[in-house]
Amino acid sequence: MASTESVRTLTEPAGAAQLPAPRPAPSRPAPAQSPPPPGGGPAGALLRLTRPEQWLKNLAVVPLALLDTRSWSAGALRDTAEAVLAFTLMSAFIYVVNDLKDKDRDRRHPVKRHRPIASGQVGTALAGTLAGLLLAAVALLVAATGGIATGWPVLAYLVVNIAYTAGLKHVPLVDVFCVATGFVLRLVQGYLALGKEPSQWLELCVFAFCLLLIIGKRRREMTVGGTGHRPALAGYSVPLLDNLIGLAGVLAVISYALYLYAMAHTGAVAQATAFISAPCAIFGVARHIQIMLVQEGGGNPVHSLFRDRISVVNSLVWAALFATTVLLPHA
Structure with missing residues (x-):
């Protein structure tokens, strides 16, 4: 009796290409299980x-x-x-x-x-x-x-x-x-x-940057846990959230630059220092977008901002430059 392999070979057209076995579809990661909360009593x-x-x-x-x-x-x-x-x-x-x-x-x-x-x-x-x-x-x-x-x-x-x-x-x-x-x-x-009174450009910058953080949190919630635990997530999709992240990031950077431009009265030296700090702000936004889209982070914006070493170092450099801007004479 011919083997199964021989029968299969005889029934196939000559020169037929062997199709690779389909790969299993990647499964969605299971929702993260947090450990029980620490003690401490009431x-x-x-x-x-x-x-x-x-x-x-x-x-x-x-x-x-x-x-x-x-x-x-x-x-x-x-x-x-x-x-x-x-x-x-x-x-x-x-x-x-x-x-x-x-x-x-x-x-x-x-x-x-x-x-x-x-x-x-x-x-x-x-x-x-x-x-x-x-x-x-x-x-x-x-x-x-x-x-x-x-x-x-x-x-x-x-x-x-x-x-x-x-x-x-x-x-x-x-x-x-x-x-x-x-x-x-x-x-x-x-x-x-x-x-x-606050600068309107600074208000817009804070709004846009915080919107970036919140949208990133929603994206993480959707990719990890689906839409069941937060009804509003049913109105989002990952592509929509990715586009909103880009929109909020661009708006935050532009409004920050306009806020710096409005500080022109601070004097030439202080103004130059302020604009040198602008790349730090751009890098900070880019770094957080990288955490959200590449590292699949952003679920806890506080952790992303204050525990990511790259973000912390960048923030310290930015703060030093901006403090110099404020403290320099306005001449």
């Missing part, structure tokens, strides 16, 4: 509920107003610190309210299920009490530091985030614009605390 769980790792956002954005002032007095530093504290308390309040509302959805998420409320470490009553205390602390701080006249960005941030938590976070594009607006309000709060 106090530690309450602290984690306020997301202390996110406080760096306020420390990075609110004090930008100090770059536009030449009088770094004790009073200016105190007023800036109070503005940072107000936004830190308000953002902590928003995190608690958001986790209360999303506790059921978080329990079905491989990472968010370890959050204090979703995991049962903090009860809803205790979380509600903490939220009330945080909101009361913000109200007292705003009233003690000038009232609505200088504290309206904090109140506007509250309104935007209540609307975001109530439903806007489920609307594609609107969700990322709401989050980016919160960073512009942080910037404005820092300027109002110093009695100054």
Whole structure:
């Protein structure tokens, strides 16, 4: 009896090419499983509920107003610190309210299920009490530091985030614009605390750069976990997010360059130093895009900005050049 190989050879046309076996389709990586949260008892769980790792956002954005002032007095530093504290308390309040509302959805998420409320470490009553205390602390701080006249960005941030938590976070594009607006309000709060007005180009730069970070986070969520855990992701696609990343990156760089151009009054030497710092800003944007698109990172923008060694070194060089710009005589 002819072997199976012989039969197959006889039935094939002469000279037929041997087709390679199809490769298995690459499988989507499984959602990352986070380890259980660290201990620390009820106090530690309450602290984690306020997301202390996110406080760096306020420390990075609110004090930008100090770059536009030449009088770094004790009073200016105190007023800036109070503005940072107000936004830190308000953002902590928003995190608690958001986790209360999303506790059921978080329990079905491989990472968010370890959050204090979703995991049962903090009860809803205790979380509600903490939220009330945080909101009361913000109200007292705003009233003690000038009232609505200088504290309206904090109140506007509250309104935007209540609307975001109530439903806007489920609307594609609107969700990322709401989050980016919160960073512009942080910037404005820092300027109002110093009695100054921010440059419109700087506001646009902060908005565009933060939009870049947020879109990168959405991209990471989509590629790793799909669209089930965040309804707004159903309105995105990876190609759309990649194009939005490019748009936000270009807008951030151009608006920063125009902000530097508006500083022409600082004098020839200071202006030259400012423009030398521009490549650092361009490199920083390019590096983060590389992390998102090549290294498939960007899921935690705070980690990407403050733990990536290349980004940290570039930021230090940029800060040194820009500080030189501010401190040089304006002649």
